[in-house]
Amino acid sequence: MFLSRGKGEGSKFLRFLVYFLVLAIVVAFGYPQLTRATASITAISDTMSRDQISQNSSHAIKFTTGGAIAISGDTIAIVFPSDFNFTSAVSTDLTFTHGSSTGLEHTSTIVAGAPGSATWGAVFSGTSNRTLTLTAPTSADPNPIAANDKLIISYASTHAVNGSTATTYLPTIQLTGTDCAAGPTSYAITLLTNDQVTVSTTIDPYLTLTLTTTSVSLTKSGGGNPTYQSGGTGYNQSTANTLAAGTNGTSGYTITYNGDTLKSGSNSIAAMASAGASSYGTAQFGINLEANTTPSTGANPTGSGSGTPASDYGTANSFRYVVNTATPLASASAPTASNTFTVSYIANVASTTPAGAYSTTITYICTGNF
């Protein structure tokens, strides 16, 4: 149809043909180039362990590649700026992972120098080894890096010394290869004269002691004064006397008591020089820090601390009282939260115990052992 037309129409056709061929050539050869042109290096970060000048620091360099890095001879080059120092850096200082999601899905094996069939080759070069070149395996990578994969290349801090100036530095990343070529693309890291803050505080020693009740009256069960007969034991029934102690002392605390036995003028009720049970009809004055049943008085120690009664005062229904001597009653051997001890007092009388009003004053002391 076009040939049957005149010379003008043939010229137009030829012009159309030329345009068509040019367009075909452009599309045929240009399209792959346009596809490769989408290769890029994005989302770059370098997480360092130290930002201080001249300080050893690790680097976790993470970026996303626009193109696949899966062909033998493909390279990844990281170049640190002047003043950084990686002298003596070795391939074992490095780790290389990649993947589509976190960048940690696959770990590639790195060997020094040339790549192997399934291992990446790593070469440090340039002044102070500031350039690292990773070269793809010579055969098919068992875990090929796909387009849009995240890559994480980490340097240990062992042979990685920061620059010496407090300023911003611009390392670069460059990818070379058929499908991945991109860069060099730079990113920024900044160094400080000092990247650390010393935090200090002083904790003062402390010790607390609380006494509830400053007087107790000893009466027998059901009320009335102690007698030598069955049920005649006197004890502090409703007037619980508690001691609560806590400290941050390295070796804890010691609570002591000090006081006379019950006395009425020149008469006295014998103190229990050794630990023993309450026995009506026998003159006794004793204390302990436990829940007792004979007589029914007292409570076990409470609280989250480590304080415990001294041995002669930590058994139910066993009492003791040492006269006029600072005697350990409870203690903790390490810093401790507060424990509350309930002091039970018992008095038994003999048939010959002189009648009268008996009393004593007991002083409690808590010493912190710092």
Next chain:
Amino acid sequence: MFKTLKKLFIGVLILALLALIIVKRAQAAGLTAPSDTMSRQQVSQNSSHIIKFTTQNAIQTTGDTITITFPSDFNFTSKTISTVTFTHGASTGLENTETLAATPSASAWGAAFSGTQDRIFTLTAPTDGVGAAAVAASDKIIITYDNTNSVNGSSNATYVISIAVAGSSSESGSVAVYLLTGDQISVTASVDPTITFSLDHTSTDFGTITSTSVKTSSPNITFTTSTNANSGYTISVQDQGNNTNPGLYNSVSSYLLGSADASYDSSANLDSVAGYGIQATSATATIAAHYNQSSDTVGGYTRTPQTLASFNGVANSQAVTITSKAKVLGSAPAGSYTDTVTVVATANF
């Protein structure tokens, strides 16, 4: 060659400086195991202090000091160094006792109170650095204040006491004490007065009394007394007799065998006279003199209460036993004779 030597010298110098820094740091470490044992923890109360700690470094150079600083509110005004002691040693801290003086000498540590209300106490090493014995590294040190002019702070709170060693070495530490509004418990109990009294028999029988021999009734009667009365007890006896005079009475014949004899004497020897009375014995109680008889001599009853026995002190089941004896005149009417004796125990509280 010169350059090599110079480098070597600088290297040695740097090492020496590092060593000095390390040593200095060791010296600056804190003293350990400080404690303050007080005699009273009540606010505003006089209290002694036993301040104990372990020094890391020797304190044996002239001019070395140990300083104890109490916090504001404690008051040591007028406290003297004679009320302070200073001991130290490797084990208990009590092995060596140092002499304290106003100024240090070859044999004494200087000791001085200073600051507001004398809250600062400074010990200065002897001029020879030694005194009684050199304070060695790791020695336990005990400094005691008695409670004279040693008044606690006035608040119910934690107080922090500072301890510092200075001079050839430097150490410091602190210890907390806690003051209470009241640090004492008053314990009271009352013991009621008690007395128990019992007779093992309430009757005794002479059988037939004759004029020829002294007759003893049977059984003897024992009184048992217990009391917690401080001054013990008294047992008294009171005789009925014929309601006028004491003795064994024959109501049919209206005849009275007088006690202790027909003249109602306080005692009588029935070997020689007719009469009636008792003898009393006890292992513990004191028997009234006229009842403390033997053989055939008896004490006479009276119509009024009369002390039989007594004891001064608390008593536990004390026994008093009476033995009754009688002899009649040949002219005494035949018949039945009786008497009633009332016994009373009184506790003396």
